[in-house]
Amino acid sequence: xxxxxxxxxxxxxxxxxxxxxxxxxxxxxxxxxxxxxxxxxxxxxxxxxxxxxxxxxxxxxxxxxxxxxxxxxxxxxxxxxxxxxxxxxxxxxxxxxxxxxxxxxxxxxxxxxxxxxxxxxxxxxxxxxxx
Amino acid sequence: xxxxxxxxxxxxxxxxxxxxxxxxxxxxxxxxxxxxxxxxxxxxxxxxxxxxxxxxxxxxxxxxxxxxxxxxxxxxxxxxxxxxxxxxxxxxxxxxxxxxxxxxxxxxxxxxxxxxxxxxxxxxxxxxxxxxxxxxxxxxxxxxxx
Numbered sequence: 001x002x003x004x005x006x007x008x009x010x011x012x013x014x015x016x017x018x019x020x021x022x023x024x025x026x027x028x029x030x031x032x033x034x035x036x037x038x039x040x041x042x043x044x045x046x047x048x049x050x051x052x053x054x055x056x057x058x059x060x061x062x063x064x065x066x067x068x069x070x071x072x073x074x075x076x077x078x079x080x081x082x083x084x085x086x087x088x089x090x091x092x093x094x095x096x097x098x099x100x101x102x103x104x105x106x107x108x109x110x111x112x113x114x115x116x117x118x119x120x121x122x123x124x125x126x127x128x129x130x131x
Numbered sequence: 132x133x134x135x136x137x138x139x140x141x142x143x144x145x146x147x148x149x150x151x152x153x154x155x156x157x158x159x160x161x162x163x164x165x166x167x168x169x170x171x172x173x174x175x176x177x178x179x180x181x182x183x184x185x186x187x188x189x190x191x192x193x194x195x196x197x198x199x200x201x202x203x204x205x206x207x208x209x210x211x212x213x214x215x216x217x218x219x220x221x222x223x224x225x226x227x228x229x230x231x232x233x234x235x236x237x238x239x240x241x242x243x244x245x246x247x248x249x250x251x252x253x254x255x256x257x258x259x260x261x262x263x264x265x266x267x268x269x270x271x272x273x274x275x276x277x
Binding site for chain 2: 003054055057061109113114116117119120121123124127
């Protein structure tokens with residue numbers, strides 16, 4: 001639960017930074033407080049959903065990525081209609097933002113997995129020496 | 132560490148008594164190992180029934196709703212479902228590594244990342260198993276417990 005909460009808050013932070021960066025490039029000056037809560041709500045739904053759909057494992061990594069991206073885009077596009085995002089932001093900007101955030105999250109995940117593997121192998125080596 | 136063995140013909144049940152200044156990781160590890168020796172699973176092979184010690188098991192895999200127990204050179208079938216075995220063996224050194232496989236951590240040699248972003252566990256007998264990223268944290272936690 002703690003890890004899920006950390007992931008949700010981290011991705012919400014990443015979403016807001018990406019949103020602020022794109023808004024600044026387009027001449028925006030501020031973010032609405034409602035955007036912060038909307039980002040948090042969408043991230044909560046995405047993570048809860050991913051937790052369920054990731055039980056469907058594939059032998060191919062690319063299919064797993066396709067499954068995740070399709071689900072994320074479906075939630076984002078639906079949230080866009082629900083929260084009226086398309087009045088101020090075109091659909092393609094939302095899609096590009098989500099892809100950017102997904103790629104950054106994947107990169108952070110790869111770094112973490114590499115660290116975890118190094119830790120596990122190191123621990124196994126220590127245990128072997130102890131034996 | 133001193134090991135004392137006491138033989139008594141009147142003793143009905145095997146009793147293990149551990150004396151220590153405090154219950155640390157090492158003591159917990161010993162308790163876990165002892166428990167795993169006593170942990171047996173009812174299996175079958177060629178219409179014969181066996182009780183397999185958990186400490187002898189390399190990994191347990193579920194294929195098409197059938198559960199198979201893999202030891203060093205033999206494979207057995209068990210009527211238990213994977214989640215039931217996971218509950219029974221969670222106090223021992225067993226951990227889930229993908230949705231259809233639980234592994235005895237004592238049989239794990241190393242874990243390697245593959246080019247296709249998958250992970251592969253190599254066992255001490257050279258056998259290789261697929262590890263799903265979402266279970267990596269459980270493996271790490273299990274190692275930290277020891």
